[in-house]
Amino acid sequence: MDESGDSGRPQPGAGGGTGSAPGDGKPKRPAESGGGLLMGRPFGVPVYVAPSWFVVAALITWVFGGQLDRVLPELGGARYLVALFFAIAFYASVLVHELAHTVAALRYKLPVRRIQLQFFGGVSEIEKETETPGREFVLAFVGPLLSLALGGLFYLAMQLVEPGTVPGVLLAGLMISNLIVAAFNLLPGLPLDGGRMLRAVIWKITGKPMSGTVAAVWVGRALAVTVLVGLPLLTHTGALGNATEDIGGVETVTDALLAAILAGIIWTGAGNSLRMARLREHLPGLRARALTRRAVPVESATPLSEALRRANEAGARALVVVDGHGEPKGVVREAAIAGVPEHRRPWVAVSGLSQDLTDGMKVPAELAGEALLDRLKATPATEYLVIEETGQIYGVLSTADVERAFVAAMARPDA
Numbered sequence: 001m002d003e004s005g006d007s008g009r010p011q012p013g014a015g016g017g018t019g020s021a022p023g024d025g026k027p028k029r030p031a032e033s034g035g036g037l038l039m040g041r042p043f044g045v046p047v048y049v050a051p052s053w054f055v056v057a058a059l060i061t062w063v064f065g066g067q068l069d070r071v072l073p074e075l076g077g078a079r080y081l082v083a084l085f086f087a088i089a090f091y092a093s094v095l096v097h098e099l100a101h102t103v104a105a106l107r108y109k110l111p112v113r114r115i116q117l118q119f120f121g122g123v124s125e126i127e128k129e130t131e132t133p134g135r136e137f138v139l140a141f142v143g144p145l146l147s148l149a150l151g152g153l154f155y156l157a158m159q160l161v162e163p164g165t166v167p168g169v170l171l172a173g174l175m176i177s178n179l180i181v182a183a184f185n186l187l188p189g190l191p192l193d194g195g196r197m198l199r200a201v202i203w204k205i206t207g208k209p210m211s212g213t214v215a216a217v218w219v220g221r222a223l224a225v226t227v228l229v230g231l232p233l234l235t236h237t238g239a240l241g242n243a244t245e246d247i248g249g250v251e252t253v254t255d256a257l258l259a260a261i262l263a264g265i266i267w268t269g270a271g272n273s274l275r276m277a278r279l280r281e282h283l284p285g286l287r288a289r290a291l292t293r294r295a296v297p298v299e300s301a302t303p304l305s306e307a308l309r310r311a312n313e314a315g316a317r318a319l320v321v322v323d324g325h326g327e328p329k330g331v332v333r334e335a336a337i338a339g340v341p342e343h344r345r346p347w348v349a350v351s352g353l354s355q356d357l358t359d360g361m362k363v364p365a366e367l368a369g370e371a372l373l374d375r376l377k378a379t380p381a382t383e384y385l386v387i388e389e390t391g392q393i394y395g396v397l398s399t400a401d402v403e404r405a406f407v408a409a410m411a412r413p414d415a
């Protein structure tokens with residue numbers, strides 16, 4: 001199963017995504033974590049193998065090994081080595097599928113966070129949406145297209161080897177598996193590639209990307225219900241009897257469990273796609289100017305109690321440390337203020353509670369939407385100095401305020 005799409009809700013200032021070395025102001029991408037075993041970086045994109053892959057690889061090895069025992073009994077115990085090779089080759093095909101999405105995304109200048117091979121296939125975590133329905137369609141279609149092409153190549157290779165041999169059985173298995181991957185991903189419901197293609201078509205017709213998303217989400221949910229009910233029913237009625245015998249006598253309970261897992265993944269993925277689309281729909285309203293707290297400038301030697309008094313008189317909620325010429329040098333951290341007992345505040349200078357400003361911590365007041373999020377992700381911090389085009393201090397933007405704005409957007413009900 002393939003899900004090419006967003007990597008999830010952005011985390012401004014939380015240390016994820018891109019980062020920077022302290023004080024240099026230059027964005028750098030840190031080592032990814034939590035993705036599993038790093039296998040390489042084709043096209044500069046890290047490829048991870050999730051722990052769940054090893055479970056599926058073991059299952060494929062066991063099932064395919066059982067098939068080989070009936071087709072090529074002379075292999076004996078070596079059949080499991082051949083089956084393991086098949087499992088690895090199959091996921092290599094899945095990786096090619098995901099690389100097709102990645103190359104297309106990079107061609108459209110869309111950042112790809114990572115590729116992950118996991119339980120039911122792979123996922124390309126593309127961090128931004130395409131700008132046009134045509135690009136959305138192409139980005140989704142290239143994955144199944146590559147899987148179809150691989151199926152064709154394996155079919156042609158089968159013509160060059162003797163049927164019933166190890167190479168013949170392996171090539172047949174890889175051909176069939178790639179055709180199944182292509183067909184499954186062409187189903188017209190999110191989060192599958194076919195769902196993104198359906199979304200692109202409706203987006204093109206209506207001119208509204210959200211209309212396409214809602215339609216593809218509900219088709220995806222219908223597919224989830226169909227898989228949940230249909231797969232066990234087909235097995236129970238004998239429609240898949242031969243197929244289940246060929247893979248080792250899968251029982252009805254196992255089929256029901258597999259159907260439930262697949263349906264859950266599709267249903268959850270569809271819901272996540274809708275939530276991300278709703279969030280992106282409201283991102284333009286996420287403006288630095290609207291979220292910024294009014295701030296008062298104070299010199300570094302100013303006692304905290306005096307700085308807070310000035311802020312209260314001015315109706316401000318933040319403090320900016322400036323030098324003798326009024327140039328901003330740091331932002332006083334809200335958490336640091338809260339950590340100073342009231343009786344100690346007259347004796348604590350604001351300089352000891354401030355975070356030195358880097359270029360990345362200076363945010364233009366007119367930034368909004370994804371441009372604002374990208375700026376915050378590039379330099380993780382708890383507070384940012386918001387400045388006018390003239391360079392004058394406008395105020396302080398708190399990561400906590402941005403997070404609250406995200407929560408408000410995410411709390412909107414699904415379709």
